[in-house]
Amino acid sequence: MYQVSLKNDISFYCEANDTILVGAQKQNLNLSYSCQTGRCQSCKAKVLSGTSIAKVDEIGLSEEDKKKGYILTCVRTPTSDVVLDLDDLSDYKLESIKTLPSKINKITKISADVIELELRTPPQSTFNYLPGQYVNFIKDDYKRSYSVANYNKSSNLVFFIKKYPGGVFSNYLFNEAKINDLLRIEGPIGTFFLRNTDKKNIIFLATGTGIAPVKAILEQMNDDNTGLMTKKIFLFFGGRFSEDLFWKPQFSNINVNFIPVLSKNTEDWDGSTGYVQDILLSKSINLSDSVVYACGSENMINDSNKMLIQNGLSEDSFYSDAFVSTK
Ligand SMILES: Cc1cc2nc3c(=O)[nH]c(=O)nc-3n(C[C@H](O)[C@H](O)[C@H](O)COP(=O)(O)OP(=O)(O)OC[C@H]3O[C@@H](n4cnc5c(N)ncnc54)[C@H](O)[C@@H]3O)c2cc1C
Ligand code: FES
Known part of the structure; x- marks a missing residue:
């Protein structure tokens, strides 16, 4: 049994066979996660001290991430006491599975x-x-x-x-x-849900069926728009063909700046063309005053994470759900 310490003086004991994510869940603490297979990086955390081993390859981490000391808590088992630069999600009421x-x-x-x-x-x-x-x-x-x-x-x-x-x-x-x-x-x-924020811009990036959880979150925001009057909401929805963009926001209580994007130029398309993350960057939105929710393909999420952080988004303001294959 090893002690895992998080920010804000929160700590828990984790069995030597459990991943850090499961260890936390057993103590009724929720950490950020999605795929639970080491692919999506939703559970990425920086190690401040201590050691751990990965049960399976951490596909979701780049070599640069690994060099900087990041791990994926869903596949890592502690081999000593560990201190992580990570918050728990005790501010949110998560239902049990x-x-x-x-x-x-x-x-x-x-x-x-x-x-x-x-x-x-x-x-x-x-x-x-x-x-x-x-x-x-x-x-x-x-x-x-x-x-x-x-x-x-x-x-x-x-x-x-x-x-x-x-x-x-x-x-x-x-x-x-x-x-x-x-x-x-x-x-x-999973923990892809609306987070409390002081940031002004709430930006959604979705590709394909990745629009599903974004639509649910927008419906929630429309249902309870408390505190949203001062926010700017953007939705970049990408697909290959216009029929891939099978949904668009139509809300009465929130104003969503909707930017449909096709990756390929087609004759009947006069909207934006390219990748959603590139189109977002072209809009000159102040990323340091933004939170981004990205959902859909693994490539889009990895690229946008890297690109947006390089352009001023803070690392803890990027939330994602990668639709990775279970195989
Ligand atoms: C957290 C999470 C949420 C998801 N939500 C949705 C959702 O709302 N809507 C949705 O359509 N899908 C979603 N997915 C993807 C979904 O879980 C399956 O991966 C997908 O439906 C394929 O399942 P299958 O049984 O048809 O194919 P499989 O039998 O699993 O695979 C068949 C072939 O397709 C490839 N493949 C499978 N899944 C993917 C993928 N996601 N990307 C690229 N190639 C793939 C496999 O490598 C294999 O070659 C989600 C995935 C995750 C991890
Ligand atoms: S939840 Fe750990 S990589 Fe997806």
Whole structure:
């Protein structure tokens, strides 16, 4: 058993076999995380002292990160007492993770390779989550993660799901799934949710179905816009073709500066062309007074993290959910 110390005099004991993330969770402390497989870097933390070993390769860290002393708490086990330059998330009320049955209520094709899936949970059960969090779908021996795309406590859960050629869940959801099919869900999971901030600009970057948790967070902001009047909200939504941009914000209580972006120029497109992170930089928004929420492809998240920090965003103002493969 080793002691792990965080900022603000918070510490906990972690079993030698547990990852630091699991050790914290066992003590009811929440640290930032998403994929739990060492790929997405949501759980990145700087070690101030102590040693640990990685159970699997830390794919989510660059060589530069490693040299600077960063680790991924979801795959690291302590081998001595450890001090981390990391806050816990005790300011937020996270629901505990549970597994419950759900039934498919509706499947709607919303683009060539994306469906909107609606699940209903049993009427007597309550499934609370923070907008932005995800759940695991469990079917037979397979588990895949999907972000909840809506925020409405009384309604069904909605998801935007992309088809991956040859994918286990893609095959099921796009070819076999029927209304009233039973699907077990496990959640809510992850810490991609709206954080308290003094910063003026709240910027969302999304690619493809990465718009799902962003939509849920924006719905929450529209539902309770307390403190948002002085903020500027930006949404950069990127895809390859115009039909990839299958959703746009239409809210009455918040004003969202919506910038749709296509990575390739097409004849019928007169909007921005390029990558969402490049378009964000071209807008001359003061990044030192901004927080950024990025969701979607691993490449977009890694590039934007690096690029935006180089251009003035503080490291602790970048929150992300990378839709990495479970394979
Ligand atoms: C935290 C989190 C949230 C997610 N939320 C969503 C969501 O809201 N909507 C959504 O559409 N997807 C989401 N994903 C991705 C999703 O979990 C699956 O990876 C995806 O649906 C493919 O599953 P599959 O069973 O169809 O394919 P698999 O059988 O897992 O894989 C089939 C092939 O596709 C490739 N592949 C699988 N997943 C990806 C990927 N994400 N990127 C690139 N290549 C891939 C594999 O390498 C393999 O070659 C999320 C992932 C994570 C980690
Ligand atoms: S890399 Fe640790 S949660 Fe994704």
